[in-house]
Amino acid sequence: xxxxxxxxxxxxxxxxxxxxxxxxxxxxxxxxxxxTADGDPVSARLQEGMERERLAAMSSSLVALGxxxxxxxxxxxxxxxxxxxxxxxxxxxxIGKHLLLSAFARRDTNLGMLLSRCRxxxxxxxxxxxxxxxxxxxxx
Amino acid sequence: MDAxxxxxxxxxxxxxxxxxxxxxxxxxxxxxEMAASDELAARKESTTAALDFGEIRxxxxxxxxLYGTPGQRRFDFMWELLTEGAMGVVILxxxxxxxxxxxLDIYVENFGQLIRDTGAVIGVxxxxxxxxxxxxxxxxRLGAHRLMLPILECDIRERDDVTLLxxxxxxxxxxxxx
Numbered sequence: 635x636x637x638x639x640x641x642x643x644x645x646x647x648x649x650x651x652x653x654x655x656x657x658x659x660x661x662x663x664x665x666x667x668x669x670t671a672d673g674d675p676v677s678a679r680l681q682e683g684m685e686r687e688r689l690a691a692m693s694s695s696l697v698a699l700g701x702x703x704x705x706x707x708x709x710x711x712x713x714x715x716x717x718x719x720x721x722x723x724x725x726x727x728x729i730g731k732h733l734l735l736s737a738f739a740r741r742d743t744n745l746g747m748l749l750s751r752c753r754x755x756x757x758x759x760x761x762x763x764x765x766x767x768x769x770x771x772x773x774x
Numbered sequence: 775m776d777a778x779x780x781x782x783x784x785x786x787x788x789x790x791x792x793x794x795x796x797x798x799x800x801x802x803x804x805x806x807e808m809a810a811s812d813e814l815a816a817r818k819e820s821t822t823a824a825l826d827f828g829e830i831r832x833x834x835x836x837x838x839x840l841y842g843t844p845g846q847r848r849f850d851f852m853w854e855l856l857t858e859g860a861m862g863v864v865i866l867x868x869x870x871x872x873x874x875x876x877x878l879d880i881y882v883e884n885f886g887q888l889i890r891d892t893g894a895v896i897g898v899x900x901x902x903x904x905x906x907x908x909x910x911x912x913x914x915r916l917g918a919h920r921l922m923l924p925i926l927e928c929d930i931r932e933r934d935d936v937t938l939l940x941x942x943x944x945x946x947x948x949x950x951x952x
Contacts, residue, residue: 671823672809672812672820672823673823673848674812674848687848688848691846691851696824698806698808698823701806702806732809
């Protein structure tokens with residue numbers, strides 16, 4: 635459950651607050667992952683047994699395919715890639731050009747709440763990175 | 775003959791799998807590029823995160839579907855998915871990387887079943903500036919895997935070179951037509 639060593643102490647503390655806020659606001663949420671756009675894990679709070687490296691790479695593929703499919707369907711910006719399963723949801727979204735956020739929740743989770751809180755978190759992280767370029771592997 | 779056949783392009787990150795497919799595709803390729811943040815970022819802005827897709831349309835109506843894999847090992851789940859139904863694989867190795875023979879090992883091992891069930895060809899790139907390891911060293915390494923496959927030096931930006939790789943691959947799959 636520890637924050638990745640890839641982020642410095644201040645960013646780590648900031649992300650901890652984001653985790654707290656997300657988990658508190660979204661009952662049923664059991665995992666959150668930040669990754670680089672090309673699929674390297676940056677920071678995660680995941681249930682035991684979930685593989686952060688694998689999930690980070692899959693998040694990248696999922697968002698990349700979502701964006702490609704949106705284009706093929708003559709649609710514009712991919713806001714969320716959502717996988718709805720018999721017992722849960724996987725939601726992945728971009729945080730700017732270089733980072734991704736993925737959230738994992740049980741099926742009894744309110745999807746609207748999950749999406750909106752993920753969006754809020756992405757915006758918070760994006761704003762933080764703009765103030766502190768070079769942190770969290772997100773600002774190359 | 776099948777109306778459609780599927781072939782894979784795989785190999786080292788940044789070797790030019792997307793470029794190779796673009797060089798021979800008769801349609802605008804589908805790409806899934808994401809901003810690169812790993813060691814590749816020094817050379818390239820983006821990297822394939824899911825797949826590339828292109829198509830060759832032959833005069834007899836046959837379509838040859840070309841799928842490119844992500845290069846990084848963390849995307850090995852895509853390697854498994856894309857292997858399904860493939861009839862052969864082009865493995866591209868970048869000779870400018872620190873250990874091209876070790877790179878060859880990764881793809882030969884991970885696509886081993888596909889190679890043995892169908893066929894494969896090895897394309898070694900950037901040999902104009904990086905002459906070692908030479909082709910003999912690659913043959914020797916394949917021999918250690920008990921494999922005999924065509925190995926060609928190539929510039930994957932050149933349509934003729936990529937076509938030559940595909941011809942060599944076809945020859946290994948359909949020796950009667952070689």
